[in-house]
Amino acid sequence: MKELLRTKGYKATPQRELIFECFLAAGRHITVDELYQKVRLKDSSVGHSTVWRNLKLICKLGLAEEVNLGDGLTRYDRITPEPHGHLYCLECKKLVEFDMAKLLPALNETAQGSRFQPVGFKIEIQGYCDSCGERLGVTGENSYNGSGTKNVGKKERGKNDDLS
Amino acid sequence: MKELLRTKGYKATPQRELIFECFLAAGRHITVDELYQKVRLKDSSVGHSTVWRNLKLICKLGLAEEVNLGDGLTRYDRITPEPHGHLYCLECKKLVEFDMAKLLPALNETAQGSRFQPVGFKIEIQGYCDSCGERLGVTGENSYNGSGTKNVGKKERGKNDDLS
DNA sequence: TTGCAAATGAATGTCGTTTTCATTTGGGCA
């Protein structure tokens, strides 16, 4: 790690090494705050912005990529040998990975005007996993709903004061 | 529109009717602010939060869905007869749609543990369109980059003060 | 050892989303 950093012209500070170490140890789909918490367990003096900046650096060095699941949080996912996409269950929040290569032929066939190769791009899918789909009655027989969000039910006030 | 609203138990206010009208007139992948601007052209007294709330209501009524392209902006897309996904070019920001049904067989084949039907889910893909892919040399021969972001080059200060 | 660019950490800024709340209003009903 020290070597990689210095080779690329970055200083190997103790904070940086700790952050890299923590990320590589537990770094699948981790958020900034999750990593921040892990780092703080080992050195409570490390700042939030330092974790954030080094997570960006990890991406810049090609060790990870940002993943956007559509829930407003940026996740950082270690780069894997085989490019993969993410299936994100809107119900149980489970994250499933799929092999990118298997999807590409069909993708490029249906997408006129665009050409997707397993280089530098991402596929994020939001839907329902097997068990949740079953439970929710998502069978493919229904008409397309599309909203992709469920109403969970919160407090009541004016009818339009809470659109869940 | 008046009827739909009243049937569902919502009041048909002039603001609401205007917002619905403006959305349906121009509503492919529109942001809250874009719609807000359009609405203001016809009635400059309508508030931002009213537009936001009614956009949510439009989704709740099944007329539109939220789309998250990963650029930090929520877009609202009218529901179409055939479910479709989005290909978002990271370079030229072009948005291409593709037929969801054509992708499903391949998707379900590669995604064990999840079962995706054209009901209530979304596929968002970030990558490069034909022309940008060409220009950037994204040929599929390169190794997987994954970061999905390009360095555009801004001002310089401390090396780590700007991670582009 | 020293000099200085890079890195850090606390604080602050930014920006889109969401909520609060006082006020207004649609529309059911007498």
Add this chain to the structure above:
DNA sequence: TGCCCAAATGAAAACGACATTCATTTGCAA
């Protein structure tokens, strides 16, 4: 038609995650 009240509105503020600023510290090459 007028009344009533829950629903809707609009201005402002709260919120939350991401991003930047800047004074200070520090790694490390010479």
